Amino acid sequence: MPELRKDPVSGRWVIISIERGKRPSDFGMRVSPKKGGFCAFCKGNERTTPPEIMAFRPDGSKSDTPGWTLRVVSNKFPALNVEGDLDRKGDGIYDQMNGVGAHEVIIESPEHTLTLSTMPLKSVEDALWAFHQRITDLKNDKRVKYVLVFKNEGDDAGASLEHSHSQLIALPIVPQLVEEEIDHAKHYYEYKERCIFCDIIDQETADKTRVISENEDFIALAPFAPRSPFETMILPKKHESSFKPNGSFKLLAEILQKTLKQIDKVLDMPPYNLMIHTSPFKNETNDYYHWHIEILPKLTKIAGFEWGSGFYINPTPPEEAARFLREAKL
Amino acid sequence: MPELRKDPVSGRWVIISIERGKRPSDFGMRVSPKKGGFCAFCKGNERTTPPEIMAFRPDGSKSDTPGWTLRVVSNKFPALNVEGDLDRKGDGIYDQMNGVGAHEVIIESPEHTLTLSTMPLKSVEDALWAFHQRITDLKNDKRVKYVLVFKNEGDDAGASLEHSHSQLIALPIVPQLVEEEIDHAKHYYEYKERCIFCDIIDQETADKTRVISENEDFIALAPFAPRSPFETMILPKKHESSFKPNGSFKLLAEILQKTLKQIDKVLDMPPYNLMIHTSPFKNETNDYYHWHIEILPKLTKIAGFEWGSGFYINPTPPEEAARFLREAKL
Numbered sequence: 001m002p003e004l005r006k007d008p009v010s011g012r013w014v015i016i017s018i019e020r021g022k023r024p025s026d027f028g029m030r031v032s033p034k035k036g037g038f039c040a041f042c043k044g045n046e047r048t049t050p051p052e053i054m055a056f057r058p059d060g061s062k063s064d065t066p067g068w069t070l071r072v073v074s075n076k077f078p079a080l081n082v083e084g085d086l087d088r089k090g091d092g093i094y095d096q097m098n099g100v101g102a103h104e105v106i107i108e109s110p111e112h113t114l115t116l117s118t119m120p121l122k123s124v125e126d127a128l129w130a131f132h133q134r135i136t137d138l139k140n141d142k143r144v145k146y147v148l149v150f151k152n153e154g155d156d157a158g159a160s161l162e163h164s165h166s167q168l169i170a171l172p173i174v175p176q177l178v179e180e181e182i183d184h185a186k187h188y189y190e191y192k193e194r195c196i197f198c199d200i201i202d203q204e205t206a207d208k209t210r211v212i213s214e215n216e217d218f219i220a221l222a223p224f225a226p227r228s229p230f231e232t233m234i235l236p237k238k239h240e241s242s243f244k245p246n247g248s249f250k251l252l253a254e255i256l257q258k259t260l261k262q263i264d265k266v267l268d269m270p271p272y273n274l275m276i277h278t279s280p281f282k283n284e285t286n287d288y289y290h291w292h293i294e295i296l297p298k299l300t301k302i303a304g305f306e307w308g309s310g311f312y313i314n315p316t317p318p319e320e321a322a323r324f325l326r327e328a329k330l
Numbered sequence: 331m332p333e334l335r336k337d338p339v340s341g342r343w344v345i346i347s348i349e350r351g352k353r354p355s356d357f358g359m360r361v362s363p364k365k366g367g368f369c370a371f372c373k374g375n376e377r378t379t380p381p382e383i384m385a386f387r388p389d390g391s392k393s394d395t396p397g398w399t400l401r402v403v404s405n406k407f408p409a410l411n412v413e414g415d416l417d418r419k420g421d422g423i424y425d426q427m428n429g430v431g432a433h434e435v436i437i438e439s440p441e442h443t444l445t446l447s448t449m450p451l452k453s454v455e456d457a458l459w460a461f462h463q464r465i466t467d468l469k470n471d472k473r474v475k476y477v478l479v480f481k482n483e484g485d486d487a488g489a490s491l492e493h494s495h496s497q498l499i500a501l502p503i504v505p506q507l508v509e510e511e512i513d514h515a516k517h518y519y520e521y522k523e524r525c526i527f528c529d530i531i532d533q534e535t536a537d538k539t540r541v542i543s544e545n546e547d548f549i550a551l552a553p554f555a556p557r558s559p560f561e562t563m564i565l566p567k568k569h570e571s572s573f574k575p576n577g578s579f580k581l582l583a584e585i586l587q588k589t590l591k592q593i594d595k596v597l598d599m600p601p602y603n604l605m606i607h608t609s610p611f612k613n614e615t616n617d618y619y620h621w622h623i624e625i626l627p628k629l630t631k632i633a634g635f636e637w638g639s640g641f642y643i644n645p646t647p648p649e650e651a652a653r654f655l656r657e658a659k660l
Contacts, residue, residue: 309499
């Protein structure tokens with residue numbers, strides 16, 4: 001019998017095929033080997049991207065020249081414009097505003113063939129620092145209400161360039177999915193006076209079947225009601241409402257890279273999307289919302305049922321996915 | 331400057347690229363030509379599907395034999411089970427229930443190569459009758475709260491068989507996306523004492539730029555804030571809360587097939603998803619919700635930004651999409 005499960009944070013239902021659960025080898029999606037050729041993100045081609053917004057590079061080395069270990073540039077084809085006013089307006093029944101915001105690319109390594117799971121741990125740590133610095137800087141722009149950091153790995157996950165990179169979009173409104181998570185978390189807090197994510201961590205730690213790994217500060221879990229096979233969530237174990245370093249990003253970089261290595265090992269380098277969910281600027285410090293990273297391997301297709309219902313059909317129970325990932329020999 | 335637009339029914343925001351709008355030929359997604367080979371949905375192979383639930387066939391012809399013009403069978407790999415109790419239960423913080431429901435396939439034609447846009451109009455009309463009859467029958471099952479009718483055309487839209495077919499999933503809960511549309515529509519009705527969809531139709535009819543076509547009873551529109559390029563919505567012009575025939579389904583079949591022909595012409599047979607949104611059984615007749623068909627051509631990829639935010643980036647303004655479709659020479 002399939003199982004209907006409800007995600008307690010988003011309110012989203014999923015259908016889990018318990019009996020004929022798909023095993024890792026049943027999915028055919030894989031990231032194509034990187035072909036190389038001219039790449040604007042490679043070292044030496046700095047002049048072919050928009051100018052650097054920031055970079056990690058040796059003291060004294062010049063912007064937009066080689067020597068960097070990480071670069072942040074504007075997206076050449078931005079979804080939103082940095083300049084301009086929001087100019088909110090109505091048109092009868094409809095609401096609209098100018099697409100003001102920022103769209104940046106974080107190039108995590110100068111090397112074309114590396115991925116977040118194969119690059120030096122230090123590069124992953126630096127990427128997290130870059131996310132944090134860019135968020136902190138964008139917070140000064142009063143038009144910006146939220147910054148979404150995300151990564152698309154592989155063409156099937158929407159990556160248009162094969163050189164590893166993350167992106168951020170700074171938005172003039174808090175996105176609907178984040179707002180919904182926050183509403184549910186707030187409602188839960190009002191009722192229980194506890195953070196729903198903290199309660200999830202407690203229950204998962206006691207239950208163990210969906211825990212993938214943990215270290216001193218972080219835990220990686222397969223969510224109870226995952227949208228896709230092998231969906232994974234990384235959360236700080238102690239309540240933290242916003243994405244920020246705890247002295248360093250070392251432990252987060254460690255569990256993130258380990259999780260991606262496990263996913264690559266078990267699923268043979270699947271395409272994936274990664275997103276950071278954090279509290280909006282207007283309420284950065286609170287007791288009800290708990291920042292986290294979501295990793296969605298791209299293994300199934302979104303079809304009419306999903307588009308029409310908001311339900312997801314997941315052929316791999318998270319308990320099995322967690323076991324495969326936990327037992328991966330790295 | 332890109333534009334942020336809010337869909338008044340779902341509350342969803344989209345980013346519309348106004349300047350460098352993608353034209354129809356900029357999208358490379360196409361349904362592969364139908365290869366043929368053995369097909370369980372073709373006439374003569376009736377014994378290879380689960381038994382017929384219903385069919386349109388000449389009087390006296392036997393179930394599961396040739397002669398039919400339309401067949402409805404259970405999905406061989408159902409997402410939900412017909413037998414069993416819901417057995418709702420909690421597991422600490424989590425909610426779950428058995429995956430009880432129905433998952434049926436509507437084979438709209440015995441001919442392998444036809445599609446909804448190329449089959450005789452009578453077959454489209456019959457398909458709509460079949461949807462209606464199955465919904466009416468499933469309503470008798472007290473475990474069923476909602477029936478979602480949908481269609482996936484083309485592999486990239488999630489179709490696993492190339493022979494044209496629609497599907498329905500009968501669910502023990504009202505799906506989240508439908509619930510959200512209803513909540514917003516109800517809220518609007520409480521405030522304005524008018525149906526939000528009726529207001530949309532009025533405004534669009536006056537404005538004309540997003541109207542694709544209309545006949546006596548129905549209108550086809552490009553929504554103001556579409557999730558994907560060339561998204562299309564078909565609605566009854568007079569308020570109707572639930573999907574049902576108005577004497578016949580002739581005018582609906584006509585506008586539906588015309589719209590699909592326009593989409594096929596302009597986009598060269600793109601993959602697409604089609605969904606019917608109607609009022610849940612518990613409130614089938616009401617003043618606030620207006621049933622409709624949504625057609626989503628599958629031309630762009632859902633990536634980390636969409637997964638993390640619920641925002642969609644749409645490179646084709648709906649005004650342009652509507653003009654292309656309206657002006658298609660059929």
